[in-house]
Amino acid sequence: MTVADYFLPRSLPEALELLREHGPSLLVMAGGTVTMPLINEGISLPRQVMGLRFAGLDGLEPVDGGLRIGATVTLTGLLRQRHVPMLAQAARRTASWSIRNMGTVGGNLFTPPPGGDVAVALLALDAQVEVRSRDASRTLPLSEFQTGFMTTALEPGELVTGIGVPAVAGETAYLKFGRKEANTPSVVTVAVRVRREEDRVVDARVALGAVGPHALRASRAEAILVGSSLDPGAIDEAAEAAAAECDPFDDGVASAWYRRAMVRLFVRRALEGLAQPVAVEGR
Amino acid sequence: MASRIVSFELCGREVEVLVKPMTTLQFVLRNQLGYTGTKEGCRQGGCGSCTVLVDGEPMMSCLLPVEDVAGRRVTTIEGITPVEGLAPIQQAFVDTNAFQCGYCTPGMVMLTTALLDHNPAPSREEAVEALGGNVCRCTGYAPIIDAIEAASASATGDATRDAGVMPDRSGER
Ligand SMILES: Cc1cc2nc3c(=O)[nH]c(=O)nc-3n(C[C@H](O)[C@H](O)[C@H](O)COP(=O)(O)OP(=O)(O)OC[C@H]3O[C@@H](n4cnc5c(N)ncnc54)[C@H](O)[C@@H]3O)c2cc1C
Ligand code: FES
Numbered sequence: 203m204t205v206a207d208y209f210l211p212r213s214l215p216e217a218l219e220l221l222r223e224h225g226p227s228l229l230v231m232a233g234g235t236v237t238m239p240l241i242n243e244g245i246s247l248p249r250q251v252m253g254l255r256f257a258g259l260d261g262l263e264p265v266d267g268g269l270r271i272g273a274t275v276t277l278t279g280l281l282r283q284r285h286v287p288m289l290a291q292a293a294r295r296t297a298s299w300s301i302r303n304m305g306t307v308g309g310n311l312f313t314p315p316p317g318g319d320v321a322v323a324l325l326a327l328d329a330q331v332e333v334r335s336r337d338a339s340r341t342l343p344l345s346e347f348q349t350g351f352m353t354t355a356l357e358p359g360e361l362v363t364g365i366g367v368p369a370v371a372g373e374t375a376y377l378k379f380g381r382k383e384a385n386t387p388s389v390v391t392v393a394v395r396v397r398r399e400e401d402r403v404v405d406a407r408v409a410l411g412a413v414g415p416h417a418l419r420a421s422r423a424e425a426i427l428v429g430s431s432l433d434p435g436a437i438d439e440a441a442e443a444a445a446a447e448c449d450p451f452d453d454g455v456a457s458a459w460y461r462r463a464m465v466r467l468f469v470r471r472a473l474e475g476l477a478q479p480v481a482v483e484g485r
Numbered sequence: 486m487a488s489r490i491v492s493f494e495l496c497g498r499e500v501e502v503l504v505k506p507m508t509t510l511q512f513v514l515r516n517q518l519g520y521t522g523t524k525e526g527c528r529q530g531g532c533g534s535c536t537v538l539v540d541g542e543p544m545m546s547c548l549l550p551v552e553d554v555a556g557r558r559v560t561t562i563e564g565i566t567p568v569e570g571l572a573p574i575q576q577a578f579v580d581t582n583a584f585q586c587g588y589c590t591p592g593m594v595m596l597t598t599a600l601l602d603h604n605p606a607p608s609r610e611e612a613v614e615a616l617g618g619n620v621c622r623c624t625g626y627a628p629i630i631d632a633i634e635a636a637s638a639s640a641t642g643d644a645t646r647d648a649g650v651m652p653d654r655s656g657e658r
């Protein structure tokens with residue numbers, strides 16, 4: 203173990219001050235479920251680490267019909283809340299009980315694919331990421347926060363302090379497909395949200411995980427859905443478009459070819475579940 | 486290299502350890518305190534053999550810097566084992582043949598302890614879901630789920646459940 207200093211700030215100002223003082227070489231860690239395996243393996247050899255577990259960022263409260271989630275709310279905390287059911291579903295399909303007791307919602311935004319299953323649901327809900335440095339604060343959409351494989355819009359000196367989820371407009375469905383039922387890396391994760399007026403779709407989100415460098419919106423599929431009545435033709439076309447526009451990769455879990463095929467299937471299933479409001483299985 | 490003293494409650498008593506920064510709870514338990522019941526499998530959070538309870542909630546001790554449990558309550562397999570005999574959950578594991586090599590067992594027993602604490606009568610599906618992060622390479626899991634049902638039945642006094650989950654296997658093999 204080569205770590206020289208491990209800081210555990212007791213407040214956000216203290217955390218931001220430490221970050222300013224030590225600069226980008228200070229490794230930030232929340233639940234440690236991504237970071238600690240890398241340190242244990244010797245892949246990551248940080249000299250200085252700051253743990254956020256006691257920095258007071260773990261509040262979760264309903265706001266204007268939506269939800270404000272502190273960055274270090276655990277995945278278990280997200281699973282237990284009842285305000286936004288799709289987020290509880292996403293948490294339930296992420297990792298295992300003990301890992302959910304440690305891993306955080308904020309950390310999930312940084313988790314490289316095939317991880318990041320909660321971020322996919324947050325993307326479909328138009329989540330906003332709250333960022334603070336010692337001297338400034340800003341809020342940006344999750345779609346702009348995740349910029350590439352393991353890269354984000356976070357600047358040196360900044361921390362994610364929370365995630366804002368607006369009141370859920372429309373109906374949602376969340377499907378994660380893996381090689382086994384539980385505690386399994388995703389082949390593809392799909393989160394959809396559709397708002398209808400009369401029978402016409404007026405707004406649609408199709409968010410995909412594990413088929414790109416970070417959680418992605420299938421914007422061509424969304425455009426096909428808007429104006430449709432979620433009829434089988436529109437669903438097929440949207441599923442086809444999502445499969446075409448995602449950017450899957452090969453790994454030990456699945457090939458890019460298979461991932462693309464599963465995007466087509468699971469986007470279709472998620473939309474069909476919303477079209478005929480027979481309960482769509484929340485797996 | 487800076488070292489520091491961390492104190493926490495371990496199985497009902499206060500302990501103090503002198504550690505280098507970010508030493509894992511797993512390492513401290515096994516190598517500094519001699520609590521070797523907590524196992525070391527993957528050190529990646531992926532196997533559950535290191536499961537301990539922190540303030541009653543299951544966590545992977547291989548991913549926890551010991552500084553993070555300062556002042557908190559840690560329970561390991563040693564803490565739930567009575568001085569004489571076995572705890573009911575442990576007895577249930579024996580009765581249902583829920584282990585072979587035994588490497589996963591302390592983690593399984595700690596997870597079961599937390600599960601029954603949250604949900605005294607879990608369904609088989611709930612038990613399976615709770616165990617999703619704990620790997621067993623020997624048993625095929627079914628006897629472990631049987632053990633959870635048996636332990637639940639003995640704690641809640643449900644004799645019908647009990648009869649259902651302790652099949653007479655004496656005629657097998
Ligand atoms: C066995 C196992 C199974 C898993 N299964 C899944 C799964 O099914 N699906 C899934 O999505 N994930 C899975 N994960 C990954 C992980 O548990 C989750 O992504 C979790 O949400 C990560 O959060 P964390 O707080 O533990 O991250 P950490 O390890 O603490 O941090 C990860 C990264 O995020 C940065 N970071 C964290 N919080 C902040 C903040 N507030 N401000 C700035 N930077 C920050 C850190 O600098 C670090 O680089 C699994 C992990 C394990 C070990
Ligand atoms: S040793 Fe901790 S989960 Fe495997």
Ligand code: FES
Nearest residue numbers: 585587621622623
């Ligand atoms: S009994 Fe051998 S791993 Fe479970």
